[in-house]
Amino acid sequence: MGPDLTLVHIINDMAGKNSVLDTTMIFAAQYLICIFAIYLADTWFAKNKYRQEALFAGYAALLGLGINLISLNSIFTRDPLWFPQGRYLSRMPPSHPFHLTMLL
Template sequence: MNHKMFRAINRLAGRNSTLDTFMIFISQKTRFLYIFLLALMWFRDNSYKKIILFAGVSVGFSLCINRFIQLFYFKPRPFVIHRVRLLIPSKNNSSFPSKHTALAFALSTSVLLRERLFGSIMWFLAILTSFSRIWLGHHYPFDIIGSAFIGILTSMAIDNTTYLFNSFVTWIISVYRKIIFVN
């Protein structure tokens, strides 16, 4: 079923150059959209800075979980096993977990839990990013779903343990305010 779903999506690649270009852009450049959104949030008030810093903690933990899983589990990418429409080259590392997807959902969920508008936009970008990874031939759908769960659950766990990180986050904001001479 996983391979069939992958084929159904990946077969669409190479048929429409506009969609292919869009999927490549989403996969490679979405991080700049996230940075732009985070910058917009940062220059609001301190509550937004806290959201961003807690999101950073979630992304950091999600990245660690990703690396830990890859130490003990290897699943070949679709283009290694099957003939696929590979639109851009990719590393030949494990298909699961997808770093793009886990990090996108860790960031998006962490923001969504505290700020609905920016979080919803980021979630939409995370879904697009995840879909693009299948479209490009880099990941299977179940790998994407599992990676999304890693990001989401990591963010929820961090959100439920904010008391552990609150003094650290507050300290970072106070250092930032001293550096830029804000009272």
């Protein structure tokens, strides 16, 4: 078993044992990317001293998404999240698996 599957099992074993952790993970999976994008846009349009940092953070986010897209299309690995191996905290279509991209 690879380290990615081990990490999935560790996180999945914690599901359902702590309601605060479950709620936090569901919130992060559903809304954190949108909140980050809104925060960057607000920082950019506010024209404060952190405007350049917001631009660089936006570039870094786009670069990370691009690298992720290239690596997903060029390197095939069996994604453990496509196969039902544990408990799900929220209902989502099987075509949209939860990836741990934010940990990178």
